[in-house]
Amino acid sequence: MTDLHPTIAKVTERIVQRSAASRRKYLDLIERGRDAGTNRDQLSCGNLAHGFAASGEDKPVIRTGKAMNIGIVTAYNDMLSAHQPYGRYPEQIKIAAREVGATAQVAGGVPAMCDGVTQGQAGMDLSLFSRDTIALGTAVALSHAMFEGALLLGICDKIVPGLLIGALRYGHLPTILIPAGPMPSGLANKEKVRIRQLYAEGKVGRDELLESESASYHGAGTCTFYGTANSNQMMMEMMGLHMPAASFVNPGTKLRTELTRAATHRVAQIGWDGDDYRPLGHCVDEKAIVNAMIGLMATGGSTNHAIHLPAIARAAGIHIDWTDFAEISDAVPLLARVYPNGSGDVNHFHAAGGISFVIRELLDAGLLHRDIRTVARQDLTDYGKEPVLENEALAWKDVPSSRDEAMLRPVSNPFQPDGGMKLLQGNLGRCVMKTSAVDPERWTIEAPAALFHDQDDVLRAFKAGELERDVVVVVRFQGPRANGMPELHKLTPALGVLQDRGFKVALLTDGRMSGASGKVPAAIHLSPEALGGGPIGKLRDGDMVRVCARTGSVEALVDEAEWERRDHPEAPPPPYDTGRELFALFRHQSDLAEQGASPILAAMDSEI
Structure with a gap:
């Protein structure tokens, strides 16, 4: 096993030392949350009756309190293409929970604005603080003390950071984020940029521009360029908070459904009553945060995370700064060229080997912390494999090499020696x-x-x-x-x-x-x-x-x-x-x- 790169080790240790006091306070906080009030054991009969009154066939199981009840926090709306598929997820999750003797309830909904709609408009001035609003909404949803685990349904720019910031205040709960996947590829990105610039010069009109944009953003799923939304998904993989390689499987596919089912089963297995307890607040530690920074550099991810990742870390009692980002960038090579850093989109990236290939390459080169507590069965090694269906059953397989080196390269032959x-x-x-x-x-x-x-x-x-x-x-x-x-x-x-x-x-x-x-x-x-x-x-x-x-x-x-x-x-x-x-x-x-x-x-x- 390759030794950890000295720069990664140095930056991690600096963050651990800088965060020692605040991290200890945070861990004390979530221990108190589990033991002294944020759980069903503390509810009165009246409290509990309110909590399961409308739960239908799940009411007897919730009433006994002997099985995990999973709180779903959803950012569903059908204006935002990335989140439109979430409309039917709660029912799918409830069915999957029953398969393992658990139950699930929608604990609450949070807003999910689309920066693509508000870009350049007055509504964009609400965008950044929508993250904090989402965090508050997530905390409200989980405040009911009805839940022993949580599933977070969110993808886009401020939504994943907001869900995490809020859920980390209930960090004693095992928690998994569930993506919905990108829309299929549409108009080539190079052509989209060409039309936008022609419009800026007055050489084409609004009709031509709208036709181009509609061919690019054309269906349900996340926008396919590698912006903040898809960088969110990459970071969740690097931190071990998804089912492995769940990020970029398209909506409406059998594989997508099986990954959601697997996440539901898994969160039921990592509760505090079992021997594999994996609370969110322990999964999101200093090493996981460093892994997220490394992923940003290795894939050319969104600069918005120079703001969001410090906020996520801070919610877990961890303090990082831009010097940490810069030093990691200098040590980590760029392995991916995804638009706007290249011509292909996230579907092409995924087909070339995607996040599984990137994680395996970085692990083998000593450029990632392998020994983090993920929501999967072992450690980050699980995330170096890609999901497939074998005889209708979900399995994970190795990605031996890049399937397209114009899109994705090994550490031995990167696009550039630093993360950019x-x-x-x-x-x-x-x-x-x-x-x-x-x-x-x-x-x-x-x-x-x-x-x-x-x-x-x-x-x-x-x-x-x-x-x-x-x-x-x-x-x-x-x-x-x-x-x-x-x-x-x-x-x-x-x-x-x-x-x-x-x-x-x-x-x-x-x-x-x-x-x-x-x-x-x-x-x-x-x-x-x-x-x-x-x-x-x-x-x-x-x-x-x-x-x-x-x-x-x-x-x-x-x-x-x-x-x-x-x-x-x-x-x-x-x-x-x-x-x-x-x-x-x-x-x-x-x-x-x-x-x-x-x-x-x-x-x-x-x-x-």
Whole structure:
């Protein structure tokens, strides 16, 4: 067995030491939860009667309290394509639970917004804090003390992090996340990008654009590009919280149904009454969190997880930062090229060997913690195999090699030697840049700044020809406290056009880009944010700005004395429409992006 890579070992040990006190408090918390109140033994007869009153044929079993009752927390809605298949999952799960003498109830539903629908719209200002809303909803669902285990139904951007953050407060429960799988492949991604850029230039109309988008996003299942949603699924595999390799099996297939059935059976087997107790709070430990970071680097995953993963970790008493991400990125090679880092989508990735191949390669190279407590039968070794049906029965088989080295490569022949997520720091603060989809010739951009406080103003300037030059487009007052830290993916086609015309172009922002951020260099999540005095507020139009992924720097090239004299501009008034004002408390209480940009976790730390 190969020894663990020294950088992985060093970063893990640093996280363990940094988190020692908070992790101990967390483990004490979930032990109290099991023993002193968050279970059916503590319920009065009146409490319990309310809990099973409408349970039909399961009522006698729930009433006796001698079998596991599984709480289902679902993010189902049929507007969100990824979550539409979940509509029938509760009934499937209840049947599967009965097969092993258990019961299941829908404990609660949580919101599930689609960033694809709200991208570039006012609703995107609710997106990041929907994660915290989901966490609160998950906690409410599991607060009824009716359950000895939990199944979480969620896939997309903020939904999986929110479900995990909430469920970790009930970390004494064995918990498995159940995906629903990606939609089949549609229009080729390269063609989709071509039409978007033509539309940005005014060369095709809305009808042509809508036809292209409809051919890309065309059915039930997760969007097939490798953005935040599919990066979520990869991380759950790396942390051992799915049934092995469940992520990318398409909806509506027999294999998909059998994986859901297997997850239900498995959660019933890992309860506290048996000899294989695997509570969520013990599965999500420092090594599991490091594995998730490694997976992001090895597959070119979403930059949004530079925010979400610190929040998930923090909910389990674990503290990570962007320095940890950067050091792991330097040690872990890029093994996958999935759009926007390549031409193929997650279906092609899965067909080439997918997450099973990646995990096995990383384990064999000493680049993953093998000895984590997963929800499966052994350790992470189980996740280096792919599920198949043999005579209608579910089984797992080895993936001996990549089936397509244009999509997926071994550690011995990676696409690049590092994971492509860089930490940048300098007199403008700290931020991250994803380089895995960016031409190395564009890793360094030095150009005059063009300042904006709204992404729509950027597009107006583009259409007016005001950005036809080398430029660092600076969009500030986009942080969590300013307006909820919306994604700025709407800018990608316009900035891509400028880059294709031969200009040196970069985006610099205290907001987010998208999990689908691609070929334009984007220095994002700049922290501290402009609101409250972050140095990005000192920039002026025309200042030379240097963004460099090679040296890890983000700097205003301004005389130091002049820089110190500058004051900060007045923040634009907060927006009031589409319900954003309801999240004012969240905005005001949010902490830094590097800490997870979470208002509820910032408040929670003072209580445990």
